[in-house]
Amino acid sequence: MSAPGPIATPGTPAVLVLEDGRTFRGQGYAAVGASLGEAVFATGTTGYQETLTDPSYHRQIVVMTAPHVGNTGVNDEDGESRRIWVAGYVVRDPARLASNWRSRRPLEEELAGQGVVGIRGVDTRALTRHLRGQGTMRAGVFSGDAVAGTEAMLRTVRAAPRMAGAELCHQVSADRPYIVPAVGPRRFTVVAVDLGIKSMTPTQLARRGAEVHVLPSTAGVRDVYAREPDGVFFSNGPGDPAAMDGPVTLLRAVLTRGTPFFGICLGHELLGRALGLATYKLRYGHRGINQPVQDLRTGKVEVTAHNHGFAVDAPVDRVSPTAYGRVEVTHVCLNDGVVEGLRCLDRPAFGVQYHPEAAAGPHDAAHLFDGFAELMGEAPTVRPRPTVPSWETDHAKAL
Incomplete structure (x- = not known):
């Protein structure tokens, strides 16, 4: 090149x-x-x-x-x-x-x-x-x-490398942690693992009272739980989810501990992998801001923003047993039936394939951040704010 x-x-x-x-x-x-x-x-x-x-x-x-x-x-x-x-x-x-x-x-x-x-x-x-x-x-x-x-x-x-099998999140992730302060009174501490995070994501979480600790994609279990999180979030990002074993190992630890979890796009695909489901490459993917998605639980259709070339392979018509309890498909794309949402029935965890944080719109799915806040609010206690290095906050201000 x-x-x-x-x-x-x-x-x-x-x-x-x-x-x-x-x-x-x-x-x-x-x-x-x-x-x-x-x-x-x-x-x-x-x-x-x-x-x-x-x-x-x-x-x-x-x-x-x-x-x-x-x-x-x-x-x-x-x-x-x-x-x-x-x-x-x-x-x-x-x-x-x-x-x-x-x-x-x-x-x-x-x-x-x-x-x-x-x-x-x-x-x-x-x-x-x-x-x-x-x-x-x-x-x-x-x-x-x-x-x-x-x-x-x-x-x-x-001669160029293919996207299938590519592990790219480490190339786009922040190289060190930073903090996005809560807007208004702090209600929660959320650890967001940056797999290619967009700036609107921690903004949406902060608007709901979360102090967001954004960690690099290489973060491990000790890094996450040193912040004593009320919830863990996995972001969108590039590459093939089948090539990303490190984040899957971390997510399985989150599921084992029962910490509330929310994943978007790549984060949703990694939730599928952590639960033992397969992922696959779509023929031409979904990219744009006009994709119709149906909530199978309510029948409601929302117009959503997408950017993904991979998807989770899960049965739409039944609940699937996993090592972490039952999981159901909650959303599908009306254009082609691709799985667009997963929810664990025995753990406080869910993910969506699309982008509820889309700054350019549409904003039909922004309520999912409210759902994550409600999930964290159902936890037994909201833990005290942990002590973190001051440079993390300074780094956030510099972005």
Whole structure:
């Protein structure tokens, strides 16, 4: 993978090369160079800044199905993490002018400044239909001097690592703990294991009175319980859950102790693994902010935000016995029947595959954070605040 060059100028040649040999030609967008990753499509019409900064998109080339991208520019408030994580960016018609009172700079400038290689002028509808039919696959974006013969670029793409079997959470996680203080009176202490956490997640927990101790993905049982948590949370993140044994070992200890647990996306998939359920790679995944999910217990349908390429394999029509008691499927995606929620019936633990914390919306599922607070409130006692190093709080303020 070559180092990104300067920002693309009008007419800079660019090509997207897919693993199966299909190519899409266009013009360079953002940084000039070459980038490799898994080609996926995202169906959101808004919230592109949150998408770009979501660590779950690490090592993925994101195809935007919305035809016009960049209208509202980039601001300094809406990022979900410290940087852009996408490996490459594919758009049809980028905005020539950003028009929003919160905008601080153009999207193209932000992408180029962080070395993201993109391509514009692509028929993203045809590309999305191809990925829906053939499935997500390895791809490369090449622009400027990086454009070479098709066979040479294809060999480069096929030499790239696959997403299946990839353990990526350690690459995106915080390198040291930090604290997000409770909003208002402190009611709970929550330990959130950062597998690729978005900033809105501890914010949502803090709004419900939780002091959130965010720990790196390498955290072990001793690290978690040194904070005397009232609840443990596992975040979203990139990669294959089948390759992440360390967090599964930790989660099994949490289940054994009976500590209230909530997992989102990758955290939900790891809950499935901890319970002895299998996970598998979806053909083209769910990514976007318009995915319908049904609560099987109430029949209610919520429109939700998704970003996942893997799922839990669990029977929808019956309760499953596990080493930690019974577990039931609580939610399914109405588009394809994929499992979207699990709840333990004999332990205070649940998870959802989608994103109730989605800052860009929709917010139909935000009540799940209330459910987690209620679960912690049912614990026998809310333990006193533990003593932690002051630098953790200082680190949070610096983020």
